[in-house]
Amino acid sequence: MKGFLLQGKNLSRLRGRLKSALLVRIAVYLLLVDLAFVFAYPFLYMMVTSLKSPQDVRDITVNWLPSGLHWNNYRLSFSLLGYPSALARTVLVVGGCTLGHLFSCSFVGYGFARFSFRGKSLFFLLLLLSIIVPVQTIIVPEYIFFSGAGFLGTYLPMMVPSWLGFGLSGGLFIFIFRLFYISLPRSLEEAAGIDGCGAVSTFFRIALPASRSSVMVCLVLSLVWHWNDYFEPLIYITQQKKYLLPMLLPGLYRIMGGMQDASLSGGDALGDIYTEAVAMAATFLVVLPLLIAYLFLQKKFVQGVERSGITGE
């Protein structure tokens, strides 16, 4: 049997296998790099465009390399957005909503996972329904409800649902937490129960700290979705001075585009300063806090996804 593997036919077969494995590996890398470019494209496009001077914007030969770094766009968009105060508002509202989601969805998810009670299957059906029902189907009654409650013009229509397990994808987060708690061994919680710990304090002391991975997943998704949402806020908030950052963008794009076109036809001199590039710079400023947060959370987030038990193990 000595050297069985490395003789004659076996040896060449092994070589062939190694070679094809190498080829597969190279192909995978090429494909991944190609894909990475497509995925990074929106960001690259945004960053390059935001640094273009007005001349560059009009010059179609300037594609990826602006003639210089035109930081003025950022100065303009900074003041157009009213960045510091708008940022503070957005952080407060989005932070409040995300915190609400984490609290309510883990709490309710635990209830669905651990207890049996009358009506549970009906409630679970309603939960599934809340995931797939389009906001648009129920937005009119919601609007009437919030206007009756005197919430219009405040941030409460975004905040209140998220603290009650609804709002943007609240149902999905409950679902994720539920799957995680189902897969979590009960022994620790039972031990706490025997020691006289009530169900609610068992949840806060044992189950919630154990679910850090699911918390990470829901934290990132909820943060991103709330930060980018401008559909619902635009319906409930009409005063411009209360606008959140992403809500300011559509108007900005319209105005910038208009000025750019006006100056192209030789009319307005303002278009020599305000162009699409300014709007792009504004967009970058809007997503920048999100980017920074993601950089910090990224590693834990990917790990969290791998351990969150969304897989129903």
Place this chain on the structure above:
Amino acid sequence: MKLSYSQKRRWSGYVFLLPWLVGAAFFLVYPFVFSIALSVSDLENNNFTKMFFVGLANYKKAFVTDVEFVPKFLTVVTDTLINTPMIVIFAFLTAIMVSRDIKGKGIFRALFFLPVLLGTGFVMQQLQGQSIQSGSLEVARGILLPEKLQAYLGYEITGYITAFFNRITIVMWGSGVQIVIMLAGIQSIAPALYEVARVDGATEWEMFWKITLPMSAPILLLCIVYTIAASFTGSSQVVDYIISLAFGTAVPQFAYSAAMGWIYFLFVLAVILLVFLMMRRPVNRVAQR
């Protein structure tokens, strides 16, 4: 009063569900009932206290009278029917690639999530708007198809190819969340299964079809449902139309808007139920393991 252990557990369940039940009453059941009522009525001067029952007139209007609704509806349906399988397959294959033990997989994983950061936001809509204006996305033009080749192939064929790449690009940008979820699913498949298969002489190709694919059935179901729901509930022509009739006009048509919302929702529900039925057997097989 003393409660037995099981009674206590039952009441605890209600305690945990309490916030959600309050939310469900206000943000699910009430809007549902209200909008059903709205969709079968007519409003006098948009006064919600003066609702008249008109039966299915609003529904009929959507299909018979309104020339805009049906074409928009069909566009969204075909888009979803084409995009959903593409997104799911693409995300699955990408997740398999980055689940392998390769260098820099962390960077790739982070990159694939980037469009999600912008996904629901305004930049992506701008970029996707490009494709509607100029017929193709810049990223799909030139890079994937050199100009010389375009000239050689002729206008018509180039048009099809760019349209194809356009769709692929949009599909890729829309699959960040799915890639992350699939990655989690693939990595949770027990390594022992692969080891056993390898000992029995299975090739990578066989292991994909016999282990990776069937074991991923539950996660595939989750991704398909998520993709369909996201594609229908996200900004689309129908959704924008419904919203504009309720909020964007001087004379809001709340009742008609509600009826269209219901047609839309019932369709989504039917599609998702169909998916559940189709996926029931493979999913159960994994669950019974």
